[in-house]
Amino acid sequence: MPKVTIDGTSVEVPEGTSILNAAKQAGVRIPTLCHMEEVHAIGACRVCVVEVEGAKTLAASCVMPVADGMKISTHTKRVREARRTVVELLLSEHNGDCQVCDRNNDCELQALAHELDLKSIRFEGLKTAAGLDTSTPGVVRDNGKCIKCRRCVAVCGQIQSVGALFPQFRGFKTVIGPAFGADLDTVACVQCGQCAAVCPVGAITEKSHIAEVWKALDDKSKTVVVQVAPAVRASLGECFGMEPGTLVTGKMVAALRRLGFSAVFDTNFTADLTIIEEGHELLHRLTLAVKDKKPVALPQFTSCSPGWIRYMEYFYPEMLPYLSTCKSPQQMFGALAKTYWAGKVGKKAEDIVVVSVMPCHAKKSESERPEMNDSGVRDVDVALTTRELGRMIKQAGIDFNALPEEGMDSLMGASTGAADIFANSGGVMEAALRTVWEVVTGRELPFLNLHVPPLMGLSGIKQAEATITGTLPAWSFLEGVTVKVAVASSLSNAKALVDKIKAGEVSYHFVEIMTCPGGCIGGGGQPRKTTNAIRQKRINAIYREDEGKKLRKSHENPEVLKIYADFLGEPLGKVSHHLLHTKYGARQRV
Amino acid sequence: MKTEKSTCACQKDTDESTLLKRLDVVIKEYREKSGALIPVLQIAQGLFGYLPEVALKRISLGLDKSYSEVAGVVGFYSFFSTVPRGRNLVRVCLGTACYVRGGKQVLEAIKKHLGIDVGQTTPDKLFSLEVARCFGACGLAPAITVNDDVHQRVKSAKVHEIINSYRTVSRAKAARQKREKT
Numbered sequence: 138m139p140k141v142t143i144d145g146t147s148v149e150v151p152e153g154t155s156i157l158n159a160a161k162q163a164g165v166r167i168p169t170l171c172h173m174e175e176v177h178a179i180g181a182c183r184v185c186v187v188e189v190e191g192a193k194t195l196a197a198s199c200v201m202p203v204a205d206g207m208k209i210s211t212h213t214k215r216v217r218e219a220r221r222t223v224v225e226l227l228l229s230e231h232n233g234d235c236q237v238c239d240r241n242n243d244c245e246l247q248a249l250a251h252e253l254d255l256k257s258i259r260f261e262g263l264k265t266a267a268g269l270d271t272s273t274p275g276v277v278r279d280n281g282k283c284i285k286c287r288r289c290v291a292v293c294g295q296i297q298s299v300g301a302l303f304p305q306f307r308g309f310k311t312v313i314g315p316a317f318g319a320d321l322d323t324v325a326c327v328q329c330g331q332c333a334a335v336c337p338v339g340a341i342t343e344k345s346h347i348a349e350v351w352k353a354l355d356d357k358s359k360t361v362v363v364q365v366a367p368a369v370r371a372s373l374g375e376c377f378g379m380e381p382g383t384l385v386t387g388k389m390v391a392a393l394r395r396l397g398f399s400a401v402f403d404t405n406f407t408a409d410l411t412i413i414e415e416g417h418e419l420l421h422r423l424t425l426a427v428k429d430k431k432p433v434a435l436p437q438f439t440s441c442s443p444g445w446i447r448y449m450e451y452f453y454p455e456m457l458p459y460l461s462t463c464k465s466p467q468q469m470f471g472a473l474a475k476t477y478w479a480g481k482v483g484k485k486a487e488d489i490v491v492v493s494v495m496p497c498h499a500k501k502s503e504s505e506r507p508e509m510n511d512s513g514v515r516d517v518d519v520a521l522t523t524r525e526l527g528r529m530i531k532q533a534g535i536d537f538n539a540l541p542e543e544g545m546d547s548l549m550g551a552s553t554g555a556a557d558i559f560a561n562s563g564g565v566m567e568a569a570l571r572t573v574w575e576v577v578t579g580r581e582l583p584f585l586n587l588h589v590p591p592l593m594g595l596s597g598i599k600q601a602e603a604t605i606t607g608t609l610p611a612w613s614f615l616e617g618v619t620v621k622v623a624v625a626s627s628l629s630n631a632k633a634l635v636d637k638i639k640a641g642e643v644s645y646h647f648v649e650i651m652t653c654p655g656g657c658i659g660g661g662g663q664p665r666k667t668t669n670a671i672r673q674k675r676i677n678a679i680y681r682e683d684e685g686k687k688l689r690k691s692h693e694n695p696e697v698l699k700i701y702a703d704f705l706g707e708p709l710g711k712v713s714h715h716l717l718h719t720k721y722g723a724r725q726r727v
Numbered sequence: 728m729k730t731e732k733s734t735c736a737c738q739k740d741t742d743e744s745t746l747l748k749r750l751d752v753v754i755k756e757y758r759e760k761s762g763a764l765i766p767v768l769q770i771a772q773g774l775f776g777y778l779p780e781v782a783l784k785r786i787s788l789g790l791d792k793s794y795s796e797v798a799g800v801v802g803f804y805s806f807f808s809t810v811p812r813g814r815n816l817v818r819v820c821l822g823t824a825c826y827v828r829g830g831k832q833v834l835e836a837i838k839k840h841l842g843i844d845v846g847q848t849t850p851d852k853l854f855s856l857e858v859a860r861c862f863g864a865c866g867l868a869p870a871i872t873v874n875d876d877v878h879q880r881v882k883s884a885k886v887h888e889i890i891n892s893y894r895t896v897s898r899a900k901a902a903r904q905k906r907e908k909t
Contacts, residue, residue, distance in 0.1 A: 300793025306802045316798030317809075324795050727784040727794040 139205040144212070156198035156209055157185055165211055168220070168249055170227075170337045171286035172199040174668060176296065182286050183223045184249065187211045195219055221253055229260040230309075231338070232267045232281030238339040243665060245337035246284060263309065272320035274505045275328040275344055275498035280312045283340035289313060289332035296654060298629040299448070301326040313340075325451040325726045327628070329444035329652045330498025330522075330661020343498050343662055346519045347529055353490040353518070354397045361490040362478070363398040364470045364549075365389060367405055368496040368560035368657035369523045371678040375664035376527025377537040382674030384682055387542025392530045393494075394543060400478075403545045404493065405552030407466040407473065408559045408568070410700070411441065412691035414717055415463045416573045417708040419647055420612075428614040434458040436623070436638065436645040439565050441465045443503035444652030446721060448628050453635055454723030462718040466559065467493050467500055468509050470549065471516030472716040477704045478548055479512075486512045492519045494526045496560075496660030499652065511716050522662025551696035554587075554683030561676045562626035562656035563592035563599055566649040570603075570622070571690045577605060577612040587689055588680075595655050595669060595676070597630035598623065600645070626651040626659075743781070746774050750782055754789035763790055764800055768807060777808045805859055812855035813848040815893045817841075817873050822861030824868040829883065833869050834858060836883035840890055853894060 140149045143156075143163040150159045155178060160167050171182040180197035187198045190208035195216065198209075210216065228250060235241050267281030285304070290313060293302045301324045305312050315324040333341040353361045374383035393401045418437065425433040440446060440461040449457055464472070470493070475486035493500065497520075503509065504517035521529070530537055545551070555571050558564030567589045574582040581587065583603075591601040600623040608616045623645045625634045631650045637643045653659045658675035659667050683689060691697065705712045753770050757763035767790065771782045778801055787794040801807045819825075819834040838844060841854050848855040864870045867879030871889070878889050 294793070294796070300796050303793065303795040303799040304803075305795070305799050307805075314795070316795045317802060325793070727787050 139203050139207070141203045141205070141207040141209060143209045150203055153202050156187055156189075156196065156201050156203055156207075159203050160187075160198065160209070160211060167198050167211055168252065169199055170245055170249065170284060171288060173288055173291065173335060177288055177291035179287060179291075182227070182284065184220055186216060186219050186223070188213050188216050221255065224250055224253055224255065225258050225260055227284050228255070228258050229262055230265045231284065232264040233339060238282070239342040239345070240339035244339060247338075265312075268312070268318075270314070270320045271344065272322035273326060273328060273344075273502065275501035276321060276326070276330055276333060277342050277344045278314060278321060279340050280314060280318075281340075282338050283313050284338055285311060285313055286337055287313065288335040288337065289341055292331040292335050296627050296629055297327070297329060297331055297652075298452075298632045299325065299327055299329075302332060325724070327444040327447040327451070327652065328499040328502040329628070331653060332661075333498060334659075334661045334663065334665060334667055343522045343525065344501060345525060346501065346521055347525050347532075349519045350492050350521065350529065353492070356490075358488065359490045360399045360482075360484050360488055361397070361492060362400040362402055362474055363393050363492045363494065364402045364404045364407075364467070364474075365393070365494045366467070366496055366500075366560070366657060367408060367557050367679065367682075368660060368663070368675070369494050369526070370557075370682065371560060371658055371675040372496065372523050372663045373527060374537075376524065376530075379538075380674070381671040382678040384678050385537075386682065387544070388537060388540040390545055391540040391543040392535050392537055393526075395535050395540075396529060396533055398492070400546040400550075401543075402470070402474070402549040403552050403556075404466045404470055404495075405556035405559070406549045406694070406696060407469040408441075408556035409553055409691035409694040409697045410469055410473075410717070411463055411466050411559075412555060412565075412568050412572050413697060413701075413708050414469075414713060415439065415461050416569050416576065416691075418461055418463065419569065419573060420576065421709065423615065423618075423646065427618060436648045437461055439647075439649045441559065441565055442650060442652045442657075443497070443499040445628070445631060445650045447499065447502070447724070448631065448652070450721055450724040451726045452632070456635060456639070457721045457723065460721060462720070464509070464717055464719050465500075465503060466556075467495060467520070468503065468516055468719070469717050471504070471509070471518075472511045473700070473704075474549065475512030475514065475516060476716060477700060480704075481548060486514050490518045491516065492521065493517050494521050494523065496523050496657045496663045497653075498522065498661045500662075508719060523660075524662060524664055527664065548696060548699075551694055553691055553694045554686040554689035555691040556694075557679055557682045557686070560657045560679045561593070562595070562651050562654075563589070563624045563649065564656060564679070565651075566592050566601075566622055566624050566647065568691055569647065569649075572692045574603075574605075575690065575692065577609065577615055578607050579609045580607065586684065592622070592624050593676075593680075595672060597627055597654070598625045598634055600624070620647070621645045622647045622649070624649045624651075626656050627654040628652055743779075747781065747785060749774055750785055751789070754786060758790055764792055764797065765804075768797075768801060772807060777811050779809070783809075805857060808855075808857070810846075811848070813852045815853060815873055816855050816857065817871060817890070818857045818859045818862075820860070820862050820864070820868070820870045820872075821858045822865065822868075824865035825861075825870055828868040830869040832883045833871060833881050833886060836886045837871070837890065840887050854890065 138149045143160050146163040148163045157167050167185045169185040178199040180200040185198045186195040188210045189196050265281050270278040289302050294300045305318050312318050370386040374385040390401050422433050425431045438460045471491045474491050475489050500520040504520045509516050555568035571582050592599050602619050602621040604619045605615050625631045655672040659672045757767050787797045821830045871878050871881050
């Protein structure tokens with residue numbers, strides 16, 4: 138292994154390690170604006186330059202591998218001056234306005250300028266042309282602020298296999314964006330927001346809907362209720378300086394109540410409901426396939442992740458019959474809040490405003506889908522990201538850290554641990570198995586602590602299988618059947634898995650797909666920045682939340698049982714069909 | 728690798744659906760090859776005379792490359808054009824050698840003579856004007872090309888003579904025949 142000296146400290150690192158990563162081992166942080174660990178090292182921003190003894194020019198440390206005996210200096214006069222010049226040049230083009238920028242105080246360029254102690258910018262020249270693109274429901278782009286680091290290009294192309302963003306044109310006129318510099322709605326974009334999650338500056342953000350929520354809360358004629366997705370409770374604390382992986386469920390509920398929502402509900406409630414509906418849908422398909430020997434679309438794909446739905450619609454329209462017809466928990470919640478809950482509290486659907494807090498940009502897009510109005514009006518009125526909720530709490534002057542722990546409101550607020558784990562890649566599958574296994578055998582899922590270890594963790598594609606034995610009489614046709622399941626997170630992994638399934642190389646009964654790497658805990662709307670280490674901490678927090686609950690199986694949720702008794706009747710019944718299930722349609726890719 | 732046969736728009740006489748069918752054959756031939764995008768774009772430009780949206784979308788789907796990526800490559804190379812060009816394409820080199828030896832003045836003279844700006848086509852559809860960065864003919868600087876003919880050591884005062892020699896269809900045809908022979 139090569140030995141190198143970095144700022145006087147010797148380290149030994151594996152062959153091929155970049156200077157940047159070797160420096161981390163030596164306890165030296167080299168600043169960068171384009172590097173993304175394990176994803177993207179292209180030396181685009183030039184901020185990471187270092188001096189290598191004997192080399193004529195400075196080296197971009199993110200792309201320069203170490204060589205044995207290298208002597209590297211990361212803050213010589215030459216390096217400091219070069220770095221300063223690079224940042225000044227970036228700022229001379231940067232068409233931003235820090236005070237009114239979405240990323241004020243959360244901007245990597247701003248932070249670096251501060252760190253370098255820049256007091257003025259020596260260079261004057263043209264600014265990058267401002268170009269605000271608000272054409273899509275969830276993502277806002279401003280080319281004027283873009284520093285062309287190409288992180289978004291890497292996540293959109295490599296991680297998500299979408300390729301909506303790519304460098305267009307050349308030289309100073311280069312813009313990072315959709316084909317020929319047009320707006321995002323002209324190309325196939327799934328609205329996952331992973332671009333916004335990695336953007337170092339304010340060039341890509343969520344479309345803010347904070348004003349709409351304040352307006353609804355100010356309107357005394359409206360009853361405003363809120364639902365919170367499972368992943369938010371494991372990340373919201375980061376908006377207030379807490380360690381990633383801090384669970385803030387109770388404080389989050391308290392904060393929402395103080396913001397003025399009439400009722401604080403849990404998307405977990407409809408996550409449990411999803412398991413009942415989607416689990417029975419799977420059993421229905423298995424019955425058709427195994428018992429009736431009829432042709433049926435298997436594997437069944439999960440449908441909770443709206444980026445994945447859009448991806449299917451654009452890239453695999455022929456596979457749409459394989460998707461579960463279940464709406465996502467967010468949309469189930471909206472439809473039920475404006476029918477079931479409205480009836481319970483004697484309100485009209487049009488007088489209720491449903492706000493959701495999601496780790497996601499695509500949920501904004503999903504809430505705007507024209508078919509999502511089965512309550513008679515738009516089912517979910519506003520979808521906020523985790524970051525937007527954090528900002529609202531600050532705007533209200535709430536001292537988040539000092540809040541007491543409070544519980545969700547009843548009727549649509551109870552949840553089991555099975556719902557919490559929807560936030561993690563593999564969680565929906567595990568939750569479904571916990572219920573389906575018990576429906577079929579009358580016994581608990583035979584894994585330690587109700588977990589399915591092969592489906593846990595950050596691997597992009599995971600699989601598991603189990604042979605069903607000891608079935609209840611009604612399900613005897615499943616006796617001895619080996620149930621095969623697979624889980625993929627990130628759309629490039631989803632694509633790889635779907636291609637294998639299409640080619641007949643693998644076969645499964647049930648497949649869970651999450652758009653974002655690691656699942657919703659790594660969603661585009663989560664606090665920045667999300668790294669694999671932070672993903673893992675949030676995943677662990679979610680499993681802790683699950684394990685800390687008395688009820689950990691969706692079919693045990695008392696409020697879910699109540700809604701079937703009072704309102705829905707039975708899973709896959711007439712009311713469910715109307716309110717909880719939907720259809721999808723092909724979209725033109727180009 | 729096939730190279731662009733012609734940049735003129737005279738082949739536009741062939742209707743679009745025929746050209747798209749030919750493009751499909753090309754895409755099929757290249758789809759499994761790595762680095763297929765640029766050669767396919769070159770051939771497509773040869774077929775259509777430029778790169779119409781319908782062809783680019785066909786290429787995007789056929790090669791399984793996102794439309795933004797295809798557009799990014801088209802927009803990066805000045806060689807590619809997304810607007811129809813005139814019968815003759817004039818390219819002025821503004822690479823370093825040509826630039827210092829008067830390429831800029833040559834460009835200005837051509838602009839003035841044709842009455843169009845870079846990227847435009849004359850109203851009679853006879854000439855389109857573009858700039859390029861280095862033809863690899865630095866020893867002949869300043870250089871321009873008209874269609875596939877390279878003109879060396881061009882003087883601003885004489886550009887009208889070069890341009891006018893392409894005003895008749897026969898000259899363009901002759902030039903093409905000469906090219907095809909070689």
